Amino acid sequence: MTGLNEKELARQAMNGDIAAFEELITAEKPRLYSFALGMAGGNHADAADVLQEAFVKAFVNIKRFRGDSSFGTWLWRIVRNEFINYRKALGTKALQHDDEEVAGLAETGRTTAVDELIFAERRAKLLEIVAMLPPKYREALVMIDIREETYEKTAELLDLSMSALKTRLMRAREKLSELIRKRRSYFL
Amino acid sequence: MSVCDKTTRLIAAAMGRDLEPNEARFLKEHAAGCAACREHLAAAGAVTGMLKGLVPAEADTPLGFGDRLRDRLLDRSGRRNWYGYLPTIRFRPMELGLLAGLLLCALATVGFFYFNEEHPQPxxxxxxxxxxxxxxxxxxxxxxxxxxxxxxxxxxxxxxxxxxxxxxxxxxxxxxxxxxxxxxxxxxxxxxxxxxxxxxxxxxxxxxxxxxxxxxxxxxxxxxxxxxxxxxxxxxxxx
Structure with a gap:
């Protein structure tokens, strides 16, 4: 870190300074990638693709950053929009679940190693199920229930009022509950 | 809304620990007599535990992410020149002033020795x-x-x-x-x-x-x- 403030770095990035832009995104990158992973159903390739696309868009459009909010907040907004576009581009990708495979794993779980394998598999499946939620519900669930971000910070980053966030989260849990009901055998 | 549909909503509330006492009692009673809802409740309980930390709150991007990003930024900025690959060094105003001062001192030293040396004059x-x-x-x-x-x-x-x-x-x-x-x-x-x-x-x-x-x-x-x-x-x- 050079210690230059956000405003100065943003000014340099506006003049095409790539290193300044890289420094600007450094602080938020781990959190954004965590969010991207949650949004992409744990798929690292998809998460990295979307995040990269969002960063490129942020760089190209950095002149639109007016400094009304922090650069981090502005960046989060771009990443969230990119997930909406990304899902649209893909179509509503139906995630494939091999019910028999998971059910089989559950039945054969006897040893600790196998238990761990089952647990890892279940986590992966759960992430896939989370990825089936519409983006606006998914992001609320990823932020609060998965990443355990505070309500205040989440409301700020998702640009929502507190009550709107709580409503979205409730709807997200209901939708998740419906999805789980249909696939309850995975988790028993 | 069927009773089991209502249970789905209550189970969602339970996942967020937002269940009223009367709702919790209803859910417990219903689940006792409904195998599907009992399984659903058990699955939701397992899932609630799994959700937390399903992805870490902060995660490192995959190897090569930064290089690929820089590559794309270079493409977009049109700065793919030889100097675009040089590391960029940025200075704070105070550092910049110090550097300018040092450069001036260096120039003054060179100038001093240059003008004190004997040069052919008319x-x-x-x-x-x-x-x-x-x-x-x-x-x-x-x-x-x-x-x-x-x-x-x-x-x-x-x-x-x-x-x-x-x-x-x-x-x-x-x-x-x-x-x-x-x-x-x-x-x-x-x-x-x-x-x-x-x-x-x-x-x-x-x-x-x-x-x-x-x-x-x-x-x-x-x-x-x-x-x-x-x-x-x-x-x-x-x-």
Whole structure:
């Protein structure tokens, strides 16, 4: 870190300074990638693709950053929009679940190693199920229930009022509950 | 809404620990008699535990992410030049000031040694003041360490100066080249000029011999009645 403030770095990035832009995104990158992973159903390739696309868009459009909010907040907004576009581009990708495979794993779980394998598999499946939620519900669930971000910070980053966030989260849990009901055998 | 649909909503509330006591009681009672809802509740319980930390709150991007991103940014910025690959160093204003100060100090040090070193300077040979009414006689002197068979000395005049000669073509000329030979020792090339107009004028001469160019600069400052002449020998240089 050079210690230059956000405003100065943003000014340099506006003049095409790539290193300044890289420094600007450094602080938020781990959190954004965590969010991207949650949004992409744990798929690292998809998460990295979307995040990269969002960063490129942020760089190209950095002149639109007016400094009304922090650069981090502005960046989060771009990443969230990119997930909406990304899902649209893909179509509503139906995630494939091999019910028999998971059910089989559950039945054969006897040893600790196998238990761990089952647990890892279940986590992966759960992430896939989370990825089936519409983006606006998914992001609320990823932020609060998965990443355990505070309500205040989440409301700020998702640009929502507190009550709107709580409503979205409730709807997200209901939708998740419906999805789980249909696939309850995975988790028993 | 069927009872089981209602249970789904209550289970969602339970996942967020938002269940009222009467709702919790209803859910418990319903699940006791409904195998599907009982399984659903158990699955939701397992899922709630799994959700937390399903992805870490902060995660490292995959290897090569930064390089690929930089590559794309370079493409978009149109800065894919050789210097685009150099690391960029940025300074805070104070650091920049310090750096500028250091550079100035370095320049001052170099300048000090440069200007204190002896450099060839024009050498004043003669200086005199004469009336403009009489022609001014000037001698160009050259030291030859051995006889020179062929020497050419060119004299060029500014507009306010004329050669003083009985020959009209010489007097009208703006430059004249003398050719001849030098003997070992001091050789003198005399010529005469008249200053026609007030002002400061120059006469430039050059003589090429022994592999060197020898030059003189003569300045003539005329007030109209008097003229001050100063003759300088310029540093010789290789030809």
């Amino acid at each position: 050498l004043l040979l003669t200086s005199k003041e004469v009336s403009t009414e009489t022609p001014l006689s000037i001698d160009l002197e050259y030291l030859a360490v051995h006889p020179i068979r062929e020497v050419a000395v060119t004299i060029e005049l500014d507009a306010g100066v004329k050669f003083h000669s009985d020959y009209a073509e010489v007097a009208a000329a703006r430059s004249h080249t003398w050719t001849g030979k030098f003997t070992e020792g001091m050789n003198s090339i005399p010529f005469m000029v008249t200053v026609e107009k007030p002002g400061t004028w120059q006469i430039r001469t050059r003589a090429d011999f022994g592999g060197w160019r020898h030059e003189h600069l003569i300045t003539l400052t005329s007030t109209g009645k008097m003229v001050t002449m100063a003759q300088y020998q310029l540093p010789k240089h290789r030809i």
